[in-house]
Amino acid sequence: xxxxxxxxxxxxxxxxxxxxxxxxxxxxxxxxxxxxxxxxxxxxxxxxxxxxxxxxxxxxxxxxxxxxxxxxxxxxxxxxxxxxxxxxxxxxxxxxxxxxxxxxxxxxxxxxxxxxxxxxxxxxxxxxxxxxxxxxxxxxxxxxxxxxxxxxxxxxxxxxxxxxxxxxxxxxxxxxxxxxxxxxxxxxxxxxxxxxxxxxxxxxxxxxxxxxxxxxxxxxxxxxxxxxxxxxxxxxxxxxxxxxxxxxxxxxxxxxxxxxxxxxx
Amino acid sequence: xxxxxxxxxxxxxxxxxxxxxxxxxxxxxxxxxxxxxxxxxxxxxxxxxxxxxxxxxxxxxxxxxxxxxxxxxxxxxxxxxxxxxxxxxxxxxxxxxxxxxxxxxxxxxxxxxxxxxxxxxxxxxxxxxxxxxxxxxxxxxxxxxxxxxxxxxxxxxxxxxxxxxxxxxxxxxxxxxxxxxxxxxxxxxxxxxxxxxxxxxxxxxxxxxxxxxxxxxxxxxxxxxxxxxxxxxxxxxxxxxxxxxxxxxxxxxxxxxxxxxxxxxxxxxxxx
Amino acid sequence: xxxxxxxxxxxxxxxxxxxxxxxxxxxxxxxxxxxxxxxxxxxxxxxxxxxxxxxxxxxxxxxxxxxxxxxxxxxxxxxxxxxxxxxxxxxxxxxxxxxxxxxxxxxxxxxxxxxxxxxxxxxxxxxxxxxxxxxxxxxxxxxxxxxxxxxxxxxxxxxxxxxxxxxxxxxxxxxxxxxxxxxxxxxxxxxxxxxxxxxxxxxxxxxxxxxxxxxxxxxxxxxxxxxxxxxxxxxxxxxxxxxxxxxxxxxxxxxxxxxxxxxxxxxxxxxxxxxxxxxxxxxxxxxxxxxxxxxxxxxxxxxxxxxxxxxxxxxxxxxxxxxxxxxxxxxxxxxxxxxxxxxxxxxxxxxx
Numbered sequence: 020x021x022x023x024x025x026x027x028x029x030x031x032x033x034x035x036x037x038x039x040x041x042x043x044x045x046x047x048x049x050x051x052x053x054x055x056x057x058x059x060x061x062x063x064x065x066x067x068x069x070x071x072x073x074x075x076x077x078x079x080x081x082x083x084x085x086x087x088x089x090x091x092x093x094x095x096x097x098x099x100x101x102x103x104x105x106x107x108x109x110x111x112x113x114x115x116x117x118x119x120x121x122x123x124x125x126x127x128x129x130x131x132x133x134x135x136x137x138x139x140x141x142x143x144x145x146x147x148x149x150x151x152x153x154x155x156x157x158x159x160x161x162x163x164x165x166x167x168x169x170x171x172x173x174x175x176x177x178x179x180x181x182x183x184x185x186x187x188x189x190x191x192x193x194x195x196x197x198x199x200x201x202x203x204x205x206x207x208x209x210x211x212x213x214x215x216x217x218x219x220x221x222x223x224x225x226x227x228x229x230x231x232x233x234x235x236x237x238x239x240x241x242x243x244x245x246x247x248x249x250x251x252x253x254x255x256x257x258x259x260x261x262x263x264x265x266x267x268x269x270x271x272x273x274x275x276x277x278x279x280x281x282x283x284x
Numbered sequence: 285x286x287x288x289x290x291x292x293x294x295x296x297x298x299x300x301x302x303x304x305x306x307x308x309x310x311x312x313x314x315x316x317x318x319x320x321x322x323x324x325x326x327x328x329x330x331x332x333x334x335x336x337x338x339x340x341x342x343x344x345x346x347x348x349x350x351x352x353x354x355x356x357x358x359x360x361x362x363x364x365x366x367x368x369x370x371x372x373x374x375x376x377x378x379x380x381x382x383x384x385x386x387x388x389x390x391x392x393x394x395x396x397x398x399x400x401x402x403x404x405x406x407x408x409x410x411x412x413x414x415x416x417x418x419x420x421x422x423x424x425x426x427x428x429x430x431x432x433x434x435x436x437x438x439x440x441x442x443x444x445x446x447x448x449x450x451x452x453x454x455x456x457x458x459x460x461x462x463x464x465x466x467x468x469x470x471x472x473x474x475x476x477x478x479x480x481x482x483x484x485x486x487x488x489x490x491x492x493x494x495x496x497x498x499x500x501x502x503x504x505x506x507x508x509x510x511x512x513x514x515x516x517x518x519x520x521x522x523x524x525x526x527x528x529x530x531x532x533x534x535x536x537x538x539x540x541x542x543x544x545x546x547x548x549x550x551x552x553x554x555x556x
Numbered sequence: 557x558x559x560x561x562x563x564x565x566x567x568x569x570x571x572x573x574x575x576x577x578x579x580x581x582x583x584x585x586x587x588x589x590x591x592x593x594x595x596x597x598x599x600x601x602x603x604x605x606x607x608x609x610x611x612x613x614x615x616x617x618x619x620x621x622x623x624x625x626x627x628x629x630x631x632x633x634x635x636x637x638x639x640x641x642x643x644x645x646x647x648x649x650x651x652x653x654x655x656x657x658x659x660x661x662x663x664x665x666x667x668x669x670x671x672x673x674x675x676x677x678x679x680x681x682x683x684x685x686x687x688x689x690x691x692x693x694x695x696x697x698x699x700x701x702x703x704x705x706x707x708x709x710x711x712x713x714x715x716x717x718x719x720x721x722x723x724x725x726x727x728x729x730x731x732x733x734x735x736x737x738x739x740x741x742x743x744x745x746x747x748x749x750x751x752x753x754x755x756x757x758x759x760x761x762x763x764x765x766x767x768x769x770x771x772x773x774x775x776x777x778x779x780x781x782x783x784x785x786x787x788x789x790x791x792x793x794x795x796x797x798x799x800x801x802x803x804x805x806x807x808x809x810x811x812x813x814x815x816x817x818x819x820x821x822x823x824x825x826x827x828x829x830x831x832x833x834x835x836x837x838x839x840x841x842x843x844x845x846x847x848x849x850x851x852x853x854x855x856x857x858x859x860x861x862x863x864x865x866x867x868x869x870x871x872x873x874x875x876x877x878x879x880x881x882x883x884x885x886x887x888x889x890x891x892x893x894x895x896x897x898x899x900x901x902x903x904x905x906x907x908x
Binding site: 021024025027028029031032035036037038039040042043046085088089092096098107109110111112113114115116117118119120121122123124125126127128129131156159160163217220221222223224227228240241242244245248253256257260263264267268270271272274275 | 299391431516517529
């Protein structure tokens, strides 16, 4: 019985995850190493990877910073009423329930060229939708809960005792944060950062809607994979996808390590 | 000293306002925007948009397929969680690490992987077509894509519960004369049930919303392989934003309901 | 530091935690706030520290009103119930924290930490982390950390609550001696009367958000000013109808009485000089308490508890004995007072 279950589990994992990974890797090298390099060396591929990198950078910085603050406020803010904190707390999760496509649509509806705000920005020469800012906003929306949700439980478990102790010893909030709170939440923040990087790296639906997927302009790595498939350019799609997959696996390994450290502290 | 205190307060106030505004503008405003936008032309316009057979068939199909995917996930997820917690076997830590891979992997890459695996030129694809089965660009592929993307939810929801479950509860059941099967159904399963439930609901809501993996493997034929999120995408592409928004709020409301239910299940569990 | 608190009031939502509390504390005294859980002791302590803001009332340190000072500027040391040690810092770093905040020079910090490490008997543990220490050691670190910046007032919230009963005793004596040596005004919160009696110069009994009584342990024991204090301190039995008790027949205004075991004497007829002041009772239970017997004796409708020396003749259950109630703490709805056994006094005067 035990044998059977173990075998079945191996089978599920193999069919669903391991074999597809192998197929993807072999597909990328279907036309040899040169085919793989050629697929990646295309100007549009390089541009798409650069776009993805930029989005990851901006989004991780912004949501990392604001996510930590929001997490702290939701757990600690005595200046917000309990009710309001509970309400905000449930709103934080909403992006999880929103299909990425809808997330993208929201940005278009709000900031598209036909809207008041969008038209205003257009007039001052600042294009939001079908341009980099819109793609960043869409990704920000999708990844916002990740950091908040990592930081909150650690803060809750930590309690306020150590912070209060610091204050009776004469330390003000800035010093208390850096010397007392930060060392305790550091690994949760690192974990949240990795999650945010992974999610913004892989964001597809929202970015596709907002970007318009314009080659060499607003195309990201994931939307390039999509376009390559639409054009039946399988090897090229596999190549770019493999690069993304390798990054994701790397992030996953980092996550494993961060998780262990997070548990120790 | 008084001066620094005031300055300090001003900073704090500005900082708090910035963070809250960021949060409200980024999350609340867009969601409210969709609702306002699609209901602003009146109720009848909204109903008209929903009544488009392509639209409601897409929503219905998505519900059906997501349900099938969830059922499959509950079965294989429960089994995998059990095996990963209770048994020791070669490769256990490897499997445990790659559970999360579908979360880490871009969904478009996930879709591509399934496409390559089941495609007409692959081994599986050829075998299936020899049997007269169509996989890719048909409903089975959509289900597989949904299962792939939501695979970690059920496992990750059950695992901590199983680890928490004291083996002495089981042993007590045996000493009271219960058989293995009875013990499983009366002692172990009830302990896993909250995890199965919240995992299943999370998986279901994610499957409903899934776009990246599905758009790559689905044929997008209205009524047969066109899911709701792909429909919305199509409407946006063809500049029918009102139609897209109408289906969106249908899907959104559904997802929010599920999210609320999950919260309910979890606070219940936290209370006991 | 001289401390004065006037009309302190605090609500937590609907809950009225501290009700119009006033007291003052002499410089150098060690005060115990004693009372049942949820009575407002910790709230008072936290308001003194500045961790909680009072709704109204004044807190005055050294003649200066400190209500608006944040905890950082009150020059206090606070020992938390669970110590709240910084988990990611070593013992040395924990103790040095407050000194670094004060921007002391490194050699000065090292010297002061060394001094405290020796004072608290933590030598050799400077580089350990809190999770590598025992409960008693952690408590010492918390104590050293609070004392390091040389505060004017030391506040301790249930300092021994998280420690094994065995070590607790040892730590109490240690703490008392240490505070005496440092000579700092200290206030500690406890729900354990033995602890308060043993450690404190003065005790404040706090109940339902009010100060019931303030005084030395001996005064409070001897002259409890409210029924609550009388029942909270020491052991006691409550008698519903005191007028039925021999020697207390004329206590007409009182309805109830509180009698401590040590107010009662039991024994055979031959053991009493004033047999007329005693009445008859029946031994209902005998409990061996290590150094003495605890006896439950039934007198009329009430059951009294007292102790009997092991040196005296051992009693048996069901045995008829004489019971002498020396005094009782009487109270009714409005007031309370202590009454001596009337017959005893009369008899004494008669014999003289």
